[in-house]
Structures are given as C-alpha cells and as structure tokens.
Amino acid sequence: MDFLQVTLYLLDGFKLTCLLFALTLIISLPLGLLISFCTMSKIKPVSYVARVIVWIVRGVPLMLQIFIIYYVPGFFDFNIFAKVDNFFFLNTGMKDMGRFIAVLIAFSVNYACYFSEIFRGGIQSIPVGQYEACAVLGMKRRQTFIHIILPQVIKRIVPPTSNEVITLVKDTALSRVILVSELIMQAEKLMASALIWPLFYSGVFYLVFVGILTLLFNYIEKKLSYYKV
Amino acid sequence: MALLEVTGITKKFGETEVLKGINFELDKGEVLTIIGSSGSGKTTLLRCLNYLETADTGKVVLDGEIIFDGNEKGKIKAEEIRRKRLNLGLVFQSFNLFPHYNVLKNVTVAPTMHAKEKLKEQKKSISRLKGEQKKKAKEELKKRKEEILSGIEKEAKEVLVRVGLGDKLLSYPCELSGGQQQRVAIARALILKPKILCFDEPTSALDPELTGEVLRVIRELKNDGRTMIIVTHEMGFAKSVSDKVIFMSEGVVAEEGTPRKIFDNPENPVTKAFLASAKDSDF
Ligand SMILES: Nc1ncnc2c1ncn2[C@@H]1O[C@H](COP(=O)(O)OP(=O)(O)OP(=O)(O)O)[C@@H](O)[C@H]1O
Numbered sequence: 001m002d003f004l005q006v007t008l009y010l011l012d013g014f015k016l017t018c019l020l021f022a023l024t025l026i027i028s029l030p031l032g033l034l035i036s037f038c039t040m041s042k043i044k045p046v047s048y049v050a051r052v053i054v055w056i057v058r059g060v061p062l063m064l065q066i067f068i069i070y071y072v073p074g075f076f077d078f079n080i081f082a083k084v085d086n087f088f089f090l091n092t093g094m095k096d097m098g099r100f101i102a103v104l105i106a107f108s109v110n111y112a113c114y115f116s117e118i119f120r121g122g123i124q125s126i127p128v129g130q131y132e133a134c135a136v137l138g139m140k141r142r143q144t145f146i147h148i149i150l151p152q153v154i155k156r157i158v159p160p161t162s163n164e165v166i167t168l169v170k171d172t173a174l175s176r177v178i179l180v181s182e183l184i185m186q187a188e189k190l191m192a193s194a195l196i197w198p199l200f201y202s203g204v205f206y207l208v209f210v211g212i213l214t215l216l217f218n219y220i221e222k223k224l225s226y227y228k229v
Numbered sequence: 230m231a232l233l234e235v236t237g238i239t240k241k242f243g244e245t246e247v248l249k250g251i252n253f254e255l256d257k258g259e260v261l262t263i264i265g266s267s268g269s270g271k272t273t274l275l276r277c278l279n280y281l282e283t284a285d286t287g288k289v290v291l292d293g294e295i296i297f298d299g300n301e302k303g304k305i306k307a308e309e310i311r312r313k314r315l316n317l318g319l320v321f322q323s324f325n326l327f328p329h330y331n332v333l334k335n336v337t338v339a340p341t342m343h344a345k346e347k348l349k350e351q352k353k354s355i356s357r358l359k360g361e362q363k364k365k366a367k368e369e370l371k372k373r374k375e376e377i378l379s380g381i382e383k384e385a386k387e388v389l390v391r392v393g394l395g396d397k398l399l400s401y402p403c404e405l406s407g408g409q410q411q412r413v414a415i416a417r418a419l420i421l422k423p424k425i426l427c428f429d430e431p432t433s434a435l436d437p438e439l440t441g442e443v444l445r446v447i448r449e450l451k452n453d454g455r456t457m458i459i460v461t462h463e464m465g466f467a468k469s470v471s472d473k474v475i476f477m478s479e480g481v482v483a484e485e486g487t488p489r490k491i492f493d494n495p496e497n498p499v500t501k502a503f504l505a506s507a508k509d510s511d512f
C-alpha cells in the first residue's frame with residue numbers, strides 16, 4: 001500500500017472518530033446541563049442521586065464503562081447491541097452499528113458527567129447579586145437564566161470545557177476495545193500486512209484535529225473577552 | 230392615607246430575630262432615610278419590602294394594594310410576587326450590573342422583557358383571527374413592537390442622560406468607575422417607574438471622592454418628587470435630603486422623626502450614642 005492508500009484507509013477510521021466526537025458533544029453538552037441542574041436541585045433525593053451517578057461515572061475508567069454498557073445487556077439474555085448490529089447490517093449493509101451506539105452511550109454519559117461538574121462550578125460562581133438584581137427588575141426565572149446567568153456562565157466555562165473537548169478527541173480511541181473501527185484500530189489492522197508506520201502516522205490526524213479545535217477555542221475566548229467580570 | 234404603610238414586620242434567620250416588629254408610614258414624594266448601627270436590620274428590612282426575603286409576619290400596603298401579608302405568604306404565587314415587587318425598585322450597595330451588557334442594554338433589558346411578554350399575549354389573541362384580518366393585525370403588532378422597543382431605548386437614553394451618563398451608553402460596566410456604575414444601576418431601576426425607590430447604602434462601596442456624584446443624583450430625584458427609602462451611613466446627606474428619618478437598633482425602630490429631631494434633638498440615648506460615634510467617623 002502506498003501513502004495515499006494508507007491515508008484513505010485511515011480516513012475511513014477517522015470519519016468514525018469524528019462522528020463519535022461530534023455526536024458525543026451534541027448529546028453530552030445538553031445532558032450535562034441537565035445533570036448539573038439535578039446536582040444543584042433543591043429536591044434532596046434528586047441531587048443525591050445525581051451526585052452519586054456523577055461520582056460513579058467519573059470514578060470508573062471510561063474503558064470499563066464501555067465494556068459494561070456493551071456486555072451487561074447480554075447477562076440478561078438481551079444482547080441489544082448485537083441485535084442492532086444485525087438490524088443495520090441486514091437493512092443497510094452498515095457494520096458494527098450496535099457497537100458504535102454502545103460506545104456513543106458510554107461516551108455521552110461519561111462526558112455529560114464531566115461537563116455537568118464544569119457547568120455546576122460555572123453556575124455557582126455567578127454572584128447571588130445577579131439573581132437578586134434580576135428579581136427586583138421583575139424578570140422571570142427563565143429569563144434570568146437565559147439572558148443574564150447563562151451568557152456569563154459560558155464565558156467562565158470555555159477554558160475548562162475546551163480542555164475536556166480536546167481530551168474527548170483522544171478518548172475516542174478507546175472505542176476500539178469493543179472493536180469499533182476508529183482511527184487507531186484501522187491503523188492497527190494494517191499491522192497485519194506488516195505496516196507499522198501507519199500507526200504512528202495516525203497521530204498526525206489527532207494533532208491536526210486538536211490544533212483546529214485549539215484555534216477555535218482561542219477564537220471563542222477572544223470573542224467573549226469584550227467584558228470582564 | 231400614606232403611600233406606604235408598613236406594620237409589624239418581623240423576620241427571623243434561624244433563631245436570631247433580626248426584625249422585631251417594624252412599623253412606619255411614608256407619604257408620596259417623601260424621602261425616608263434609615264440609619265442605625267451595623268447589624269440592626271436595615272438591609273433585611275429593605276429586602277423584605279422587595280421580596281428578596283419573605284418576612285415572617287406583618288403587612289405592607291402600597292398605594293392601597295397589599296404588597297405583603299404575613300397571613301397569606303404561603304399562598305402567593307411567584308407570578309404575583311413578580312408583579313407586586315415592581316411597585317418598588319432597589320439599588321444595591323454593590324451595583325450588581327450585568328457585566329455582559331453595555332450601559333444602554335443594562336437599562337433596557339428588563340423593560341424590553343416586560344414589553345415582549347405583553348406583546349406575546351397580544352400575539353396569542355391574534356392567532357385566533359383568520360385570513361386578511363389576521364395578516365393586518367400581525368402587521369400592526371409588528372409595527373407596535375418596533376415602536377415600543379424604540380420607545381424603551383429612547384427613554385433609557387433619557388434616564389441615562391439624567392444621571393449624567395449620556396456619553397457612556399456603549400461602555401461596559403467593567404469600563405466604568407464605581408460611581409458611574411451606581412448611576413447606571415439607578416437608571417436601571419428608574420426606567421421601571423417604581424412607586425418607591427429603595428437604596429441600600431448606595432455609596433458604601435465607593436471611594437470617597439465618588440460618593441458625591443451618586444448623592445447628587447439622588448438629591449435631584451428628590452427634587453423631582455420621587456418617593457424614596459434610603460439606607461445610608463452618610464449622616465450629613467441623610468440630614469439634608471430626608472423628610473423623615475428612622476433610627477433602627479436591634480431590629481426595632483428605636484426613634485423616628487424629622488431629620489431635625491433625630492439629628493439635633495435625639496431623645497433615645499441609643500440614638501445619641503450612635504450619632505456621637507457616627508460623628509467621630511463620618512464627619
Ligand atoms: N441570610 C441571612 N442569614 C442569617 N443571618 C442573616 C442573614 N442576613 C442577615 N442576617 C443577620 O441579620 C442581622 C441584620 O443584618 P442586616 O444586614 O439587615 O443589618 P444592617 O443593618 O443592614 O447592617 P449593615 O449596616 O452592616 O449593613 C445581622 O446580625 C446579620 O448577621
């Protein structure tokens with residue numbers, strides 16, 4: 001295989017990496033906000049349960065969580081992901097959809113929990129005076145949150161969030177533990193034909209991706225620097 | 230009848246009784262200043278009037294409308310509190326401007342929200358209409374919306390000019406001095422046309438050379454006939470601006486009267502002691 005062929009072959013895996021990355025963000029950001037609301041809830045059982053979930057999810061290796069999500073349904077004789085695999089293969093010819101969905105669930109929940117802690121920190125760092133000012137101006141709670149609190153929270157959480165997002169790029173490689181053909185797994189397959197350099201070459205894809213994200217986050221930070229708190 | 234009647238307001242935080250039955254009245258156009266030592270409950274009283282705290286017992290009647298009733302406090306809905314509290318405005322010691330909005334937007338944001346809410350209701354009633362009629366009503370509403378919003382902006386500019394910030398409309402709070410920020414906060418409260426404007430130590434967070442510009446604005450508001458309640462440690466200002474002074478001590482109104490009476494002829498020995506110590510530090 002020449003360089004171009006290898007590149008195309010790796011791009012196949014990289015597509016899946018990007019898809020997993022994007023879908024995880026799309027699901028985990030709003031889910032994280034929801035979980036952060038739960039952890040801050042005045043209803044004690046809700047906040048308690050949410051905190052325990054966050055503790056477990058952040059306390060167990062993501063790799064293990066992928067295994068758990070993928071294999072546990074099988075213990076109950078309900079191998080949902082294998083069924084999804086089959087379903088998609090028979091109907092669309094796509095392979096490994098069930099595995100992909102299992103990984104997506106694990107990633108989304110895991111990252112939602114990390115994001116929820118970032119959001120919670122951001123929301124709780126807004127001085128109570130902001131809420132009180134809104135209250136005496138007759139704003140509703142919804143208006144207060146959307147127009148006054150959230151914009152300030154976003155400014156504060158951009159740096160920690162960008163850290164998590166960059167970590168996510170590289171964490172996607174973990175999905176190969178249940179044989180999702182992401183970038184590194186594709187590179188590994190080539191080792192069967194005695195090609196080692198593609199494995200190292202795959203690092204370039206991550207570097208470029210992370211480089212673009214870094215520029216993007218720098219841009220956002222700059223955009224939001226028009227005011228100080 | 231007085232514009233504001235406050236009777237028997239009590240408030241406990243846990244076991245500590247911070248307000249032990251506050252009574253006072255205020256007429257339209259009058260300025261009331263509340264003085265008293267630290268921890269006597271002045272802030273708590275203002276916060277109760279503005280529903281930032283819920284008093285335990287007592288009654289507040291403003292312009293004939295019951296603003297707070299200790300016997301009904303569990304039953305009142307959030308929406309009603311929101312409406313009632315707009316009768317009063319509150320300016321905080323720490324300004325609490327919205328840092329992500331410029332000066333103009335800080336002032337327009339609340340009235341714009343209120344206007345949009347009203348327009349939304351009207352929009353709902355339009356949706357029942359049909360065909361040509363509906364189209365026409367929609368266009369009219371759109372025009373009215375533009376008028377209202379530009380009206381709010383015009384008014385905001387006027388109030389900002391009044392507090393001396395006509396040239397700072399597009400600045401952000403972080404670019405302003407404390408005195409300027411506090412004047413924005415005053416404009417932000419004024420545009421909602423509260424029947425009574427409350428101030429909680431409006432100059433305490435300011436460098437001494439900046440207090441003058443804020444006090445001047447408050448004095449001008451008095452000259453316009455605004456009804457105000459001012460908690461302050463600026464004794465000279467209190468004496469000259471108020472029609473009525475309340476001296477609070479340990480959760481009760483220890484003495485009240487005209488500024489002359491309170492500052493020149495206090496009866497209560499506690500008032501005397503407080504004023505003597507205030508003289509040492511303030512004058
Ligand atoms: N949220 C709260 N929880 C518990 N105690 C409170 C709370 N708010 C105020 N207090 C207590 O109530 C008392 C009165 O406080 P308040 O802030 O009303 O006093 P103040 O007269 O405004 O004093 P200062 O001149 O220092 O501003 C104080 O002893 C204070 O510790």
Ligand SMILES: [Mg+2]
Nearest residue numbers: 271272273430
């Ligand atoms: Mg106070």
